[in-house]
Amino acid sequence: MSAHQDHRIPQDTPRSLLIGGAEQAGSAGTFEVFNPATGEAITSIAEAGTEQGIAALDAAVDAQESWQSTAPRERAELLRAAFDEVQRRSDDFARLMTLEMGKPLAESRAEIAYGSEFLRWFSEQAVRVTGRYAPTPEGSLRQLITKRPVGPCLLITPWNFPLAMATRKIAPALAAGCTVVIRPASSTPLCTLLFGKVLADAGLPAGVVNVITGRDHAVTDAVLADPRLRKLSFTGSSPVGQKLGAAAARHSLRTSMELGGNxxxxxxxxxxxxxxxxxxxxxxxxxxxxxxxxxxxxxxxxxxxxxxxxxxxxxxxxxxxxxxxxxxxxxxxxxxxxxxxxxxxxxxxxxxxxxxxxxxxxxxxxxxxxxxxxxxxxxxxxxxxxxxxxxxxxxxxxxxxxxxxxxxxxxxxxxxxxxxxxxxxxxxxxxxxxxxxxxxxxxxxxxxxxAAAPFGGVKESGLGREGSFEGIEEYLDTIYVALPDPWR
Missing domain, CATH: 3.40.309.10 (Aldehyde Dehydrogenase; Chain A, domain 2)
Known part of the structure; x- marks a missing residue:
């Protein structure tokens, strides 16, 4: 078999869940990932059970305070280190992407270049989150406006851009100081699993990013039902997005969704x-x-x-x-x-x-x-x-x-x-x-x-924007502190 027809995945591609910095077998067993060009199974990976979805959220909640207290420069340098590592491993990511998703290698390489830019862009935005201090119009108060991370996030990504959809969501979340549970599409989970390893190798603390894989929607439902979750970001079809949005409304989650187009x-x-x-x-x-x-x-x-x-x-x-x-x-x-x-x-x-x-x-x-x-x-x-x-x-x-x-x-x-x-x-x-x-x-x-442009739609194509300066705002709450005017 010639090298360009070799259908083996990179040797160190994880097949396990990543929860709290540790790899775990799936409590619901395993499922197969298929190559759409051949119809043959590439490998088997862990299938998370509902309790592991909650364990991933536990880990994100436990890591939240420490991560949001981490200096913005340190968060920025971790993202930049991840960018460098994705660039170094671009051939591995491209090969994995073509095998699990099907696009030609040249397009996979283009996606690696595009997707990694979100890591570089948001590494630069992590140190630029600002507020303001100003008097009210009548001069009776001073307004102190600050930003703080929304908290633990659930990120659900589609199959069509296996790396770029992960980086476009994870990078701004980490830059803002949020922890993450990410669930990639069951058709194409391998790039996200390898990216989780890249983040860990770059020095990301345990529990900041947790990766759960599987096919059972009950796992997602359980995480969404937990009041400790504070944000949902989803990319996918409009009907699925509308169902997830209804579930997110139970706890008034911050929600950003990039849905269908035409x-x-x-x-x-x-x-x-x-x-x-x-x-x-x-x-x-x-x-x-x-x-x-x-x-x-x-x-x-x-x-x-x-x-x-x-x-x-x-x-x-x-x-x-x-x-x-x-x-x-x-x-x-x-x-x-x-x-x-x-x-x-x-x-x-x-x-x-x-x-x-x-x-x-x-x-x-x-x-x-x-x-x-x-x-x-x-x-x-x-x-x-x-x-x-x-x-x-x-x-x-x-x-x-x-x-x-x-x-x-x-x-x-x-x-x-x-x-x-x-x-x-x-x-x-x-x-x-x-x-x-x-x-x-x-x-x-x-x-x-x-990466520097705001991505998103209107009407039934979703809520919020990804990328650009707007992308990090989706992961920040605005806090207003009223202070007496010191000159009155």
Whole structure:
């Protein structure tokens, strides 16, 4: 077997829970993690029982006072040390990510670079948490405004970005002085387990970060029901987020959620078509379309639609579908055969409803959860495939004639995470920024995620922001102390 087809995980990848600084076997036994490219089990890891979820919270509660009293500079240096170690071990993380999630190695390496930046960014923000001291307007009091960590946090991460979703949540929590229980998706727990080891190796005190793995939702429910928990951060689907939000409301938890998306990719008649196509490639096919900010609906001006469709279909047809460990692969598998089958059925229904299949639309033969990159044209703006988050390598295209029509199509769904607009009219960009119902807008770019930028949505796409200066605020309470004015 050649090196690029070696499906062994890095030798020191943990398979155990991390609770209070100690590795533990799962009280509920073990479960298998599968490679979606082959359908074969990679390894077995610990399955936490409900009592271990509570034990992880016990450890976080016990460590909270000491960690929040740790000097900001020390917290910053630990995060920076973790950044350096992730960088040093980037090949191990990339290999592990491709094996458990499926994305091509080149994309895994890009995620390591992106995900590790949250460690560096929030290492720099840990020492910049400030308050203020000011008189009240009438001068009778002085306001002392300070910040303090919210306390123990439960972080629930999705499968599609196994490292970046962990670092984007853990880094600001630690920078703010919060302790953590993190539960990664059961499909892709290995990167988070290895990251927990990296944090411990960097010198993070026991109990500050605790990792529990498993499939039983009762474990999460038990932690959420405990009044000692003070914050929930979740990334995933809108329906699951709404259920978790209802559970979090029982104890009025601080809550931040990044939920589903259905991004419109709008191309106006005056757009630079080459730039729009390059943006479309990035916005659609990053992670095989399995990203919450993936371009889900292509809304193209009628004057450019034919050429855009032809050229985009030609490029999609040229992509190489295969095992992410193979050097020539540009499109890996979907996360599971059930996800693939759902997408295949969605495409079949779209074609039956009148959409034109430009390319793809088929399940390749052989093992693995692969689906051919697909372009559909002549799609109605209100078709099922336009109003459903596809989460795969499928690009439906509809047309429009006026700016108002394009905006109406873009805003016609209940979610509002991200959108894209390509035009050379700067005033039009400003109008879309003001009126497009999304938390993020890519203007003449198909890639905008950055640790220094606030990530999050509006409407049913969630609450709060991750990254940037706003990211650390999600883990801080604002405290107001009223003092007599010393001059009165």
């Amino acid at each position: 991004a419109a990719f709008v191309v106006f008649g005056d757009a630079d078509l080459d730039a729009a196509l390059e943006g479309a490639k990035l916005a659609k096919m990053r992670n095989m379309g399995q990203a919450c900010i993936s371009a889900n609906r292509f809304v193209v001006h009628e004057s450019l639609a034919e050429e855009f469709t032809s050229r985009f279909s030609e490029w999609m047809s040229s992509l190489t579908v295969g095992d992410g460990m193979d050097a020539g692969t540009t499109v890996g598998p979907l996360i599971s055969t059930s996800a693939r089958d759902d997408i295949a059925a969605l495409v079949d229904r779209a074609v039956a409803a009148g959409a034109h299949l430009e390319c793809g639309g088929r399940v390749p033969e052989g093992a693995g959860s692969f689906y051919a990159p697909t372009v559909l044209s002549a799609v109605a703006p209100d078709a099922e495939i336009m109003t459903t988050e596809i989460f795969g390598p499928v690009a439906p295209i509809c047309t429009f004639s006026t700016e108002q029509e394009a905006l109406q199509i873009a805003n016609s769904v209940p979610v509002g995470l991200a959108g894209y607009v390509f035009t050379q009219d700067f005033d039009r960009i400003q109008r879309f920024a003001a009126r497009m119902e999304t938390g993020m807008l890519g203007a003449n770019t198909g890639l905008f995620s950055n």
